[in-house]
Amino acid sequence: MRSIISVLLENESGALSRVVGLFSQRGYNIESLTVSPTNDKTLSRMTITTEVTDVETLEQMMKQLHKLVDVLRVTELTEGPHVERELMLVKVRTLNGTREEVKRCVDIYRGQIVDITQHLYTIQLSGTCFKLDAFVTTLEETSEIVEVVRSGVCGIARGEKALRG
């Protein structure tokens, strides 16, 4: 099952390596990981997406994360209503006569073309990772994908629920 874990931790050198080290050390899998300081510069917020086989593994993973001295709060987002977004930049080479079709696709997916050359578009798209996957599949039908860069998922709970220091 797919999980999104939000972690609030001290914004200190070494904190990230402790989290990453924990995952490899305990044999856990990281699908994506994003981290950045929050409005409180002493804290960083991390979003980890992971595939786990069962609830027990997820629970153990969260407890292990919490055990790290630098970690303040750990929460799982998919168990409740939440918003998740990922940013993607794709560079595509448009094939014969498909330049218009690619542009239409971008519009349908509500992406933006942020750079152009005679044969290339660089497209920016945000959304859930599933939307991004679908867009890449669509693009592959009409153009040649030159490169893809994705930010990894970041997520937040809906409503009153908040992860604060």
Added chain:
Amino acid sequence: MEMLSGAEMVVRSLQDEGIEHIFGYPGGSVLDIYDAIFQCSDIEHFLVRHEQAAVHMADAYSRCTGKVGTVLVTAGPGATNCITGIATAYMDSIPLVVISGQVPTNWIGDDAFQEADMIGVSRPVVKHSFLCRTAQEIPMAIKKAFYLASTGRPGPVVIDLPKDVQNPLLKFPYEYPKSIELRSYNPTLRGHKGQIKRALTALLAAKKPVLYVGGGAIISNASKQIIELAERLNLPVTNTLMGLGAFPGQHKQNIGMLGMHGTYQANRSMHNADLIFSIGARFDDRVTNNVDKFCPNAKIMQIDIDPTSISKNIHVDLPIVGSIEIVLQQMLVLLDETQASNDSEKINLWWDQINEWRAKKCLAYKTSETYIKPQQVIESLYKVTNGDAIITSDVGQHQMFAANYYPFKEPRQWINSGGLGTMGFGLPAAIGCKIAHPEKTVCCVTGDGSIQMNIQELSTCMQYKIPVIIVLLNNRSLGMVKQWQKMFYGGRQSHSYMDSVPDFVKLAEAYNHIGIKVDKIEELEPALLRAVELKDRVVFIDIAIDPEEHVYPMQIKFGSMEDMYLSKTERTDA
């Protein structure tokens, strides 16, 4: 305010922390700190012969006192040599502070001479670590390190100090922090009242309960509470390898160690229990055997200060997070208030069953005309030390013999590497214990494989006149490996035979210690007695034991807890 250099701050902070003994080895990156130590009379430093041994000494010093052990080493190889020691302490939750030198900050990352990324290398085996980039950070880092090492689930903490940070010429205002608070670190000490009430109700209702007591009980000094709870409710108690001594070995309610080499009665009691109350134990694979067959009829309750220990290997029906001592005290108060008790008739029936298992006398062994049996050695050692010695051990058959045949009276009397299983632990551990308790008899029970892994520390004993006793169960082979090869690998003794064991008596004498060779049973007790009576010399007793002896009972792989080999010819499921 007093002005101190970084190097002086290290030493002063240790003094302010109340540290009396440190174990270490100097080198280029810590020369300034060593110079500051030279000028400090309050801290006694012990120079080891290998950094790994320094960590084991500090570790054992901590195990036998409850204080935090302290280590000081140089950068690069000095630091990396500590890793096995740190991992040993980490696995057994032992509080340590390891201070390592580092190359100057502006050289970090340049592959400088003796540079190793100690923070990175140690990361998986420390509770936490600090790299100080300025001298002003040192007092706070040291304060935090000791606090983190000793609270919650204890563990080792590394402080990496680059050489320029120690610079004796640059002085800064020094003040040691009085208290400390970390917003991201708040171990739970008091147990949840509702859970404790439910646990007590379940315990009182149980017809076949077992208290399963581990190393956490020793760490949190909870022996008194365990004895009281067990005695008031007439509960059988089994100790893990790490928990030996938490409940007195000779107590009539002690059913012995459990697990891979646990007693017949302890393993059968666990398997047939209707309630298992785990107190500071962690359902290690050396206890549970096959987890799918683990104690099929038991409700499982657990107290542990570390939430990750709960439901990690075995699902726990009733967890209580908190300090063992505090939670058990809460439970005893509740027991007083409710004035409730358990059904003594049902408990007596359970004891009848357990005593039937006990009558099997699973630790009985055949003596021999030709050979000294390892069990005889441990029993004699118990006799001549009156059961009062601190026993350290290495890892292997001798460790299991010591665990099963020396019934420890008290906590912190049995010092061994349970989690990591580190050969080479025993001798430095004995030295650490003797430094902490000069008045006590300290014996290292070891094997001919293990002792050679840190034998250079005989030189440290010589330098500081640390009179430990080494009881070597010499079977001229790596006994436990050989036992497995005999049992499971068609007897093919692949590299488990040591065909060039040295003359240990001469070796001991080379370090100006007393060496005694024992070949005959009648020489055994006089030799041990002599060693105990000679209070001021290291005595190294090399005892030739039966090379074919196996450790029994032994759980059968993939089986339940109660599936055991009882001897070379007998197994429970046959």
